[in-house]
Amino acid sequence: MELPESLHRWRDWLAWFGADLQPEVGALVRRLHPLLGAFLGTRLAGTQEPAGLGNLNRRGPYDRLLASEWLLAHDMPDEFLRRAAAGEHLFLAPPTHAPQADRLIVALFDAGPFQLGAPRLAHLALWILLARRARDAGGELRWGILQGAPALREATEVSHLRSLLKARTYDGATAEHLHTWQTWLAEHAPRPGECWRIGGHDDEGGAGGSGAAPVWTHTVRISPALTENSIDVHLRAGRAERTQRVALPEPAAAVRLLKGGFQLETLVSAAAPGVSPHRLATLYPPQISLGGTHVAVPMLDEPGVMLFHVPKAKEIHTAKARRNLWPTGAQPLAAAFYRKRYCALLSHEGVLHLWMPSHIDTRPRPSREVLDAPPGRRGLLPAARLYGRNGEFFCMLDCSGRLVYWRMGAAPIGSTDDAQTQCLATQVFGMAQVDDSQLIYLRNDEGILVLCRWSGAGAHERMGLGSASDVTEVLFGAGALWRAQFGACAVRRGELAEQVWTVFKPAVQGDAGEFGSTEVRLPPGWRAIGIAQVLDSSVLRLVTLDASRTRLALHGGPSDEVLYTSASPIVQHTVSVVGDLVALLTEDRTLIVYSIKERLIRTQVSGRGEDHVAA
Known part of the structure; x- marks a missing residue:
């Protein structure tokens, strides 16, 4: 990340933080910097x-x-x-x-109960500012904890800054603590050019001392401000006093900083990373089963897919990957999961195969006017395999926005009647399967954007969402809600470079009669790829990828959050509609399955083949 010029002075310290935290810490440092004033060490040095x-x-x-x-x-x-x-x-x-001792800056931090939480963020920023101040003066910063045993610590590494944040005590700073430090500094340390007391109150012993005891050249008092999410920082240096109100980082970023999580560290499940015995292709996105237990990825060298088991968070052993092959020469048009089994619609020699590993249902290929699904296109068309009391159905959304379906086992082989391909709806923007028997889709119904739910049992529900003009992309999510009512969807209108999405969700829990909407404007270069439930079903966020295709994030809440950063660009992705999983396929053929709710990688598989790993 390229820092703005105003933050270049502190770039050596800001480099300790992840790209998502650098703007937050940089803003905090920049707001506090005017408080410090000129360095006093040279003025106190006396004779040269x-x-x-x-x-x-x-x-x-x-x-x-x-x-x-x-x-x-x-x-x-x-x-x-x-x-x-x-x-x-x-x-x-x-x-x-000037004597080197005059360029030494000593900072003593109050780690007591009144300085926990938001004031510690000011401690962090002041630590960075004083380290830079000491470097400019040709000296160094040494620091300690007021309530701790007197000892000055270094301030040169990120671990030293984390030590400051970890220092916590339930004892408030007292005059005795200050006197102990003054006596110790007079006996053990060279006279500092500046001696800072950060935190606490002015009535804890005051400045000064007798004999060789050092004088506090600066005292900093930190207290909560009346306005929300900000603090007041009051600095006294001699007779000069300055006060600054400082806005704090967003809550999610603040929590990470206080915990010392400066870099985004992705947790990994207990299962060891796997290796696919066959090379994985990056032509199509991976597909996630409805239960989130399996992921299918196409193979590069053979016609078919590799089926990987997704282990649970604490599951150590994972099932062996399975290879599912379809007929050589067949072109996949669409694919879906039927419970734990993978199924696909294949085009081969003028016919369609509704294929499963143990069964093939062959149909005549309908005309282009009935099914617009040319073979050889890049990517797979959306599909669903449904089961209901009226039988089993395979549904697919073609390139012209027609949602069609076939009843499994209902057509004689060799028939050429286009009527076997049933059209459920036209002018459909997108579809998704939400359980074994239901699918949802968004369509343009005479200028009205209509959200529909259709089941294999024949039930058909509709919900109007306003105008259908300029709709270019749709997403579905909130799978738990779809089991009892309408869930959530997101609609993008227009082709602006900066994506703007309208997220629809039920306005009242348990009531499918009303929808509320929220507009989410993404930063330049980011694009939405799915919807995720965060914390509970009432909190919905957009799952996004950045322009470099390396960062997976959440947008649309009080603060944005980067979930995962990939070492290799992400070329294919799938967000589960009914769960919280995201399947990513990177440029180096690595499959990553990430759980949004658990904030961890559930499985990671190298897809370059066993021969490549052995070499």
């Missing part, structure tokens, strides 16, 4: 001290006169006086510098 031999000069104090000149005074006093009168004496001119 020589450093090294330096150069020779014709002028200077006689205690720096060269030894060779003093020899002249002993052996040739007249020459010595002449050279003095003519200004020909040579003096040492060493460079001077």
Whole structure:
């Protein structure tokens, strides 16, 4: 991520944070920076001290006169006086510098109960600011905890910053703590150019001290602000006082920062990463079964798919992957899961095969006016395999927006009647299967956007969602809601580069009579690929991919959240309509199945083949 120019001063420290947290931390640092003022160390240094031999000069104090000149005074006093009168004496001119102790910055943080939570975010930002301040002055930052045993710690690595955030105590800072630190610093440390006390209150012992005890050059008081999600930071440096109200990061980012989760770390289930015995193709997206127990990915070198078991979070052993082959030369048009079994619609030598590993139902291929599904196209068409009291059905949405279906086992082989292909609806924007017996679809019904649910038992329900104009893309989600009522869908209108989506969901839980809608505007370069339920069925977010196709995220809530960052670009993806799984296929043929609710990778399979792994 390219940082804005205003944050370049702190880029060495901001690099410790993930790309999603850098803007949040950078904004916090930038808001607090004006409070600090000029560095006081040089002003407190007093007399300058020589450093090294330096150069020779014709002028200077006689205690720096060269030894060779003093020899002249002993052996040739007249020459010595002449050279003095003519200004020909040579003096040492060493460079001077402020004592290094004056460039040391000491910061003592209050880790007591009144500084937990939001004030710790200010501690984090001040730690970074003081580290940069010390570097600019040619010194270093050393820090400690007021309530802890006196000891100064380094501030050069990300682990040192995490140590600050982990330091917590239920004891408030007292005057005794301050006196202990003052005494210890006077005995063990060089005199600092600046000594900061961060957190606490001014009545905890005050500044100053007797004898060699250090004076607090700066005191910082942090307290909650009256406005929501912000804090007040009050700085006192000598007689000068400054106050700044600082807005805090979004709650999700703040929690990660307080926990020390600076980089996005993806959890992985207990099952070990797998290796596919056959190379995986990246031509089609992976498909997830309705129960979320299996994922199917097409093979590169053979006609068919590899079927992988998706282990549960704590499942150590996973079932062996299965290979499902269809007839050589057949072109897949659409595919779906029938419970745990994979099925596909194949085009082969002028006929259609409704194929399953143990069964093939062959049909005549209808005309283009009835079924617009040319073989050889990139990608698979949406499909569903339904079971109801009226039999089994295979449904498919063709390229012209026609939703068609076939009744399994109802047609004699060799028949050429187009009537065997039944048309359920036209002008359909999208469809999805929500359980073993039901599918949903969105269509244009005389200018009205209508959400429909159809079951194999013959039931047909409809719900109007407003105008159907300019609809270019639709998504479905919230599978748990579809079992009892209408669930959620999202509609994109127009072809703007910055995607704008309208998310529809039931307005009242348990009531299918009303829908509420929310507009979600995605950042430039991001695109939506699905809908996810977060926390409970009432919270819906868009699942998105960034322009580089490496980051999977959630948009549409109080704050955006990056879920997973891939090392290789993601070329195919599927978001489960009825579950919380996302199946990703990367450019290097790696299959990743990610659980949104659990925030972990459920399975990861290398799809470059066993021969490649062995090599």
